[in-house]
Amino acid sequence: MIPTGGRKPRPVTRRKNAVLAAALESSGLSPRDLVRAVNTKLASAGEPALHGTVVYQWLDGSAPRDLLTRRLTAVALSEASDTDISPAALWGRGDIRRPKAATDQLIGPRSLTEVLDAAAFWTSSAHPYADVRAVAADRFSSAVWDATHQVAVSRIVATGSTERVTPPLMAFYEEQLKWLRRLDDQTGGSALSQRRVRAALADVISLLRTSKYIPSIRTRLLRNAAGLAQLAGWMSFDADLAAAAQRHQLFAIRLARAAGDHDTVSNVLGMLAYQHAATGYPAEAVRYASSAVEHAAKSLPLVRARALGRLATALASTGDVDGFRRAADGCRELIAHRTPDDPVSLYYLTDHQIAAESGHALVELAVARTAGRRPLLREATGLLSPLVNQGSTVGYQRSAVLHGIHLARTGLLTRDTETTAHTLTAVVEHLQGVESLRCRALLRNVRRSAARPLGSAGRSDVLDTVDRALSGP
Numbered sequence: 001m002i003p004t005g006g007r008k009p010r011p012v013t014r015r016k017n018a019v020l021a022a023a024l025e026s027s028g029l030s031p032r033d034l035v036r037a038v039n040t041k042l043a044s045a046g047e048p049a050l051h052g053t054v055v056y057q058w059l060d061g062s063a064p065r066d067l068l069t070r071r072l073t074a075v076a077l078s079e080a081s082d083t084d085i086s087p088a089a090l091w092g093r094g095d096i097r098r099p100k101a102a103t104d105q106l107i108g109p110r111s112l113t114e115v116l117d118a119a120a121f122w123t124s125s126a127h128p129y130a131d132v133r134a135v136a137a138d139r140f141s142s143a144v145w146d147a148t149h150q151v152a153v154s155r156i157v158a159t160g161s162t163e164r165v166t167p168p169l170m171a172f173y174e175e176q177l178k179w180l181r182r183l184d185d186q187t188g189g190s191a192l193s194q195r196r197v198r199a200a201l202a203d204v205i206s207l208l209r210t211s212k213y214i215p216s217i218r219t220r221l222l223r224n225a226a227g228l229a230q231l232a233g234w235m236s237f238d239a240d241l242a243a244a245a246q247r248h249q250l251f252a253i254r255l256a257r258a259a260g261d262h263d264t265v266s267n268v269l270g271m272l273a274y275q276h277a278a279t280g281y282p283a284e285a286v287r288y289a290s291s292a293v294e295h296a297a298k299s300l301p302l303v304r305a306r307a308l309g310r311l312a313t314a315l316a317s318t319g320d321v322d323g324f325r326r327a328a329d330g331c332r333e334l335i336a337h338r339t340p341d342d343p344v345s346l347y348y349l350t351d352h353q354i355a356a357e358s359g360h361a362l363v364e365l366a367v368a369r370t371a372g373r374r375p376l377l378r379e380a381t382g383l384l385s386p387l388v389n390q391g392s393t394v395g396y397q398r399s400a401v402l403h404g405i406h407l408a409r410t411g412l413l414t415r416d417t418e419t420t421a422h423t424l425t426a427v428v429e430h431l432q433g434v435e436s437l438r439c440r441a442l443l444r445n446v447r448r449s450a451a452r453p454l455g456s457a458g459r460s461d462v463l464d465t466v467d468r469a470l471s472g473p
Helices: 018-027 031-044 054-059 067-081 087-091 112-124 137-149 167-187 191-210 215-238 242-258 262-278 282-295 301-317 321-335 351-368 373-393 397-413 417-431 437-456 460-471
Strands: none
Touching (some): 018 031, 031 054, 067 087, 067 242, 112 242, 167 215, 242 262, 301 321, 301 351, 351 373, 397 417, 417 437, 437 460
């Protein structure tokens, strides 16, 4: 989940800022790679992007004028080099704090009070990810193991507050979480959406730490906080903020465990499986998905279906066709057995959604195989098309964009330029209002791959349409 630098840049040590030059070399990032990494973080904060050549100016002796950019630059270099670099070390002045790891305060036995205190500090910052770097996949999995196996060792200590959380107030917070999930369905991990979810999480954490409540309300508050932390983690992933995603998801697991909410623990693990499969860590994806299935073993059929769906995606990322088929079939069988008590967090898990996820998995299987590719892509097309065509009318606009991108990939893989052109046009129609940085990055990748075939087929108009859509807000 940590971004890597790709090509090794040419040595840049003969510069006025030798420390920055050395850090850049150690990171494996080129100056433009560093700008892209920092701009991703700035975009997630709702801040304007840096010019593509600004790092060359920094190497020649200038420095970012604002503290946020200096911190984000230090975090980007720290993540890429797997070291701790402070802004002061890069520019000889300012903030001497080195970025913390996303797992800090969330390793080993932790009381619930400690977890709540850490969450309160994390959510109180305007830009909580500015001082936190993502950790390597193996270290993060160790932190997840801790979170799923260690029970909180103390109760919440009352503070003497006379404020009491009543059932009607609790119902308000639960309804708020439903609306925030719907907001994510539409816009993705935009800066404003992330801020709104973090504010809601901070509010509920504050109630847990300072208010009075009966035991049943305490459990509902913890479940609500876990749901908000999970949503914040998903939005952070959608905004390409790896450290924030890691930290929020660890909080979600710890809070859910404190509430005895095994369904949310399984759901977070499944989400981690999806994210690792999407970022090139197939083995880790299978481990998380298998753990999700284990945690859901005694849950309702829909929860078990969600875990098996994640396992199907993870197995597809490894190229395991038979394993994918078994898990996908099991998921579809279980999803037919809905109950009135199904978790509200799984409202989106419809037949259409499972079909679209399976379609995406089939595309990944086709990419990994040379034999039998066309039947897989033909099947993927049939599964992906309905959500792409209906997504914006049923409230899942971001999902329509994401799966439309994968449908466009099937057109490229089968060399069907007309289907590719038609699909990209549909994706652009859904893109308005979707602020998912991840979706936009994936669309740019597909647009680059489609440039030559669509240009040769006389469909440069589609490429221009995609470019205009990507250049807008």
